[in-house]
Amino acid sequence: MAIATKKGLALAKEVYEDRGRRVRELRKAGKKIVGYICLYPPVEIITALGMVPFRVFGDMSEPITAADQVSTTVVCPFLRSIIDLGLKGKFNFLDGIVGAHTCDIGMTLIISWRDYVKDAPFTHLIDVPHTDRAPAVDYFQGQINSFKRHLEEFAEEKLTDDKLQKACEIHNKQRKLVRELYDLRKPDPPLLTSMENLEVLVSLFSLPAEEGNQLLEDVIKEVKERSNKIGKKKARLLVWGPVFDNTSLYDLIESADANVVVDDTCVGTRAFWADVKPPFDLHALAQRYLVDIKCPRTYRETEHHETTRDYDKDLDSRFNYIKKAITDWHVNGAILQSVKYCDTHGYEVPNLRHYLDTLGIPSIYIEHDYSERSLAPIKTRVEAFVETLG
């Protein structure tokens, strides 16, 4: 049980470097491991049924060689990396895989997984409507219910109110602890680097929720007690965009005269900012996942069916959570990053940059193809951006 020998940041680093290690141990001990893609499958249901949710990520250091058999090359390289790893047997410790129709490629990934990877006996796709309107929330609740029934069957166990309540509490506790972790980057200089922060978050997606909570408590204590070696830098940046599960980009940014102090990415705040609100039932889950998670995959508007629109008001209602982060974390610049071919995020960029302009926050948009080697040319642009600040 090597996992128990380390704790805090050292443990986070270890889990980050070999994400499958702990779940492989747990699987040997009889636990079922359920992989999921993107933020939308409700992990509370997996935890409540005694299984371990495991967020599936790609690997930026692994060249994509097998995925061409099942996908075209002009789609999201992050999702291509996932299916590539699946085809290479790197996720053979999963008993199940759950996807959600967050974007079209995310949905087709589940089809490919079901038909070509085949390792996991359980596959399920949750349909996710693309607006946050009331009928959409009801429909999404039905989708969660059908996922629940399918997983109950697989678990050979019923999901009681009591179990769901407990799972919601555990995951809400995790979200609260993550917000405390982010508070450690409010001072200048921050008490934690963005690389360390990401190692902890990636670990949370690789461990049972209660072990993750223990890790968070240990890390927060450790960081508060250690002497801070992080230097004050010219820029305090916010990083925005889709999944970023690798420390290399943060490393690249922080090697310029900048500290990344907060983010709006789906491995960061987006995954942890919203709680499930009591009473803990399927409606509360539908509300949390469809309405409260702020991802550009969902269409939002200030006033439903309004014919005369107020552009600025609309922008503010879509992005004011970013304004809050900018104020609370004393941000003076934003790096918007995305993987190539991510339509969902690409179309959001002009609006968001305009909004940031109105706040007086300089921003830069960079695209990469989800491989470590593609980051090198970005270095000069990030450095130049930091040079333009202040």
Next chain:
Amino acid sequence: MLNEASKLYFAGIDIGSTMSKAVIVDAAGVMKAYVVGPTGAEHRRRANKVMEDVMQKACITLDEVAYIISTGYGRVNVPFADKQVTELTCHAKGVSALFPDVRTAIDIGGQDAKVLKIKNGRLTDFLTNDKCAAGTGRFLEVAAETLGLELNEMGRISLQTDTPVKINSLCTIFAQQEIIARLSEGQALPDILAGVYIAVTTRVVKLARQLKVEPPVVFTGGVAKNVGMVKAMQTVLAIPILVPEEPLITGALGAAILARDRAFQLVQDGTLQLKKKELSEAYIDFVEKNR
């Protein structure tokens, strides 16, 4: 190391993907000398060489150089530089020194293209081409090789026409095939060449339009030395384009001026001492301006 009183000059070294440039300025920020040479495979040796050459040209020795900033693709390979600054910031500074009112600068080098938005001499926004060499000097080199022409010759010949052919492909390799196809169709050489320049320009202007092109527009980089490119740029943008006398050295010039500013900043902070009279006048001026 930096605390010697006799130092009077400041240097900027720009190690680009294809060409290396060095500039020396005096305390007033006025250029004393510059050199340009091919980069080649050994960046470090090249950096030493351009530095030696430029000092020789300016008739100064290394201990008269108070501060050195390196820039460009190979900026990490200048072991004697005091500081590294990206080519984007340096170009903005250099272009503004030559054209104080500049709002848009378009720089096309051997393997990259960049568009800078500048306001009051400061870089405010920028875009660079990603990865692909289409719309850079490399594209023109490939065209020249295909046609068996010198780059300068190619520019001059292209001026003979006002009816460029359309080169549709923006990919360097496909465009090469297209040039061959146009030749075999019997199209006139000047028309084809003018078409090549329009194709490169279109690619870069696409980038520039994302940032909104505001005049005055300054065109720099090795590619700006080509008369065919300058004409194509004027045609596509439909506004007058300013080109510095030596368009290759704006990055190095900016680096040298930034070296001077940085040194003065250090003097102000008390970490560097410089005593000569002419220097102190320029320094007082600098402090005044920064107030």
